[in-house]
Amino acid sequence: xxxxAATVVFIVAYALIAxxxxxxxxxxxxxxxxxxxxxxxxxxxxxxSHETGIDWNVIFLLLGMMIIVSVIHxxxxxxxxxxxxxxxxxxxxxxxxxxxxxxxxxxSAILDNVTTILLAVPMTFLIADKLxxxxxxxxxxxxxxxNIGGAATLIGDPPNIIIASKAGLDFNEFLVHMAPLSAAxxxxxxxxxxFFFRTQLxxxxxxxxxxxxxxxxxxxTDRTLLVKSVSVLTIVVVGFVLHSVVHLEPSLIAMMGAxxxxxxxxxxxxxxxMDVEWGTLVFFAGLFIxxxxxxxxxxxxxxxxxxxxxxxxxxxxxxxxxxVVSALVSGVVDNIPYVASMIPVVQHLVEVLPPSGNDxxxxxxxxxxxxxxNLTIIGASANVVAIGLAQARGIHISFWQFFRFGLPxxxxxxxxxxxxxLTRYF
Numbered sequence: 001x002x003x004x005a006a007t008v009v010f011i012v013a014y015a016l017i018a019x020x021x022x023x024x025x026x027x028x029x030x031x032x033x034x035x036x037x038x039x040x041x042x043x044x045x046x047x048x049s050h051e052t053g054i055d056w057n058v059i060f061l062l063l064g065m066m067i068i069v070s071v072i073h074x075x076x077x078x079x080x081x082x083x084x085x086x087x088x089x090x091x092x093x094x095x096x097x098x099x100x101x102x103x104x105x106x107x108s109a110i111l112d113n114v115t116t117i118l119l120a121v122p123m124t125f126l127i128a129d130k131l132x133x134x135x136x137x138x139x140x141x142x143x144x145x146x147n148i149g150g151a152a153t154l155i156g157d158p159p160n161i162i163i164a165s166k167a168g169l170d171f172n173e174f175l176v177h178m179a180p181l182s183a184a185x186x187x188x189x190x191x192x193x194x195f196f197f198r199t200q201l202x203x204x205x206x207x208x209x210x211x212x213x214x215x216x217x218x219x220x221t222d223r224t225l226l227v228k229s230v231s232v233l234t235i236v237v238v239g240f241v242l243h244s245v246v247h248l249e250p251s252l253i254a255m256m257g258a259x260x261x262x263x264x265x266x267x268x269x270x271x272x273x274m275d276v277e278w279g280t281l282v283f284f285a286g287l288f289i290x291x292x293x294x295x296x297x298x299x300x301x302x303x304x305x306x307x308x309x310x311x312x313x314x315x316x317x318x319x320x321x322x323x324v325v326s327a328l329v330s331g332v333v334d335n336i337p338y339v340a341s342m343i344p345v346v347q348h349l350v351e352v353l354p355p356s357g358n359d360x361x362x363x364x365x366x367x368x369x370x371x372x373x374n375l376t377i378i379g380a381s382a383n384v385v386a387i388g389l390a391q392a393r394g395i396h397i398s399f400w401q402f403f404r405f406g407l408p409x410x411x412x413x414x415x416x417x418x419x420x421x422l423t424r425y426f
Contacts, residue, residue: 003297006040010290010299014332017378018399025279028286035293045296052292054285055336057251058114058158058381062281064254065118068233070275071261073122075226079219082126087216091208093133093201094194097141100127101190104142105149109179111240112250113150113157113382117142121389130214132207135390136397137197141190143386144374144409148189150382151370152182155243155250158381159330159339159369166343167362177363178370181420185371185413192412196405225265232261280388287378291337300333300341308345315353316426319364320418322346326368327414331375331406339369360425367421371413377402 013031017024035041045052072078085103089095100120107116120142128135150156154164154174164174194201220226236257240250262272294300307325311318330338346361353361373380377387377399387397 002038002040003299003302005038006035006293006297007299009034009038009040010294010333013290020398020400025283025286028283028290032286032289032293035290038293040293040297041289045292046289049292051340052295054288054292055158057249058288058336059281059284060251061112061249061254062114062118062284062381062385063276064251064256064258065115065236066276067258067272068229068236068254068261069118069122070272071225071265071267072119072229072233073275074222074267074271075229076219076221077226077229078123079126080216082123082130083211083214083216083219085123086127086130086211086214091131091203091211093131093203094198096127096131097138097197097201098190098194100124100138101141101145101193102186105145105186105190108146108149108382109152109156109182111237112155113146113380114385115240115254116146116150117382117386117389120146121386125393130211132203134200135395136401137193137200139386139390139395139397140402140405141193141197143380143383144189144193144406145186146382147370147373147380148182148185148413151367152179155240157335157370157373159335159373160366161243161250162336162339162343163362163366166347169362174366178366181367181417185416188412188416189409192408193405228264229261232257232264235260277385277388277392279391280385283384283388284381287334287384288337291333294333295337295341300338305345308349311349311353313353315361316422318349318353319360319421319426322361322364323368323414323417323421326365327372327375327410330369330372331379331410334378335369335373335380339365342369360421363425364417364421367417368414371417372410374413375403375406375410379406 009031013027016022016027036046041052047053085099086096089099104116104120121139124138124142125135128138147157151160152175154160154171160174163169236253239246239248239253243250307321311321326338326342342365346365349361373383377383390397
């Protein structure tokens, strides 16, 4: 009964989020409270369990990077980069759109998709304003390519870090196995996005002429703070890249970087704390508690066991099922807790199935979870962050508006991942 009750709470909360009639932060907070009252989770499971509680690494990674981005914003760097990118594109919105998507996808592989979105979206608002176009296509496009680009490396998407840790995989292995398909998917998806938003990515000759007259250098307001900010950001990025060498979680690196930047910037807490998306952090906490409760009561275990029974001793079927099921479920419950709950299942399949090609099961899980994160607003951390940033600027992106484009942007990569995994590993 408890399993059914917890599942009903999650489905109701999900439906309320999709309905857009209630504040999503209020919904997940109420859903988390309901899970506690039902006995599906408790303080120990919600706050201290690595498997079923709030993923503090994600929360503090977001908090640290939000603080760093807030300080950088005060230097005028985002305005400078926005105008610079528009000049490179000669004021053409479509060309700018492609440049930005390529930049975001590349940065997501080097940093991670959440950090990249935190850096890119503030700049996007300025680009759209200067070009006099709707910012929504840019924001959606950046989210989609950040999840695809982040799939290419171990540090690019949080699920990859979880998989690497549990499966004993290193940075180079992720690069060799994930990057080729991620690059191929981007080559297909970016033209798709350009087609989807073709009518919105237009402006007039006078708009282009006006923006080309702007001097990027004039937007830098504090050069001293700029040097400090970029220096700290560079240190943080290097720390992310050397994650497996320095043995520090990205969350710790981000928080140390934020602390250092606050210390040397001379800013008061009110100067940077106001820009932190506290609502987004609370949303993540509530979502983690609800999904953790589903794990506690065995709801996701039941799905995992059903999958294992379905594939039997067929490795190819197991890999194909992992790609598809991971994409579907990750799009609904967020890919981080989903991957964490699926790790034991994949470990079991690797042990019991014929050994030939079984490493491909880990890559099947990674592709499905990473690409599936594009399906809905809550499918991946980067999605939630981007929507939260847009909301703070008064830009509303609905659940169904996101899903309308997220469905084909998920379906095409998954259709490409299936033959890739089955051909390469089996």
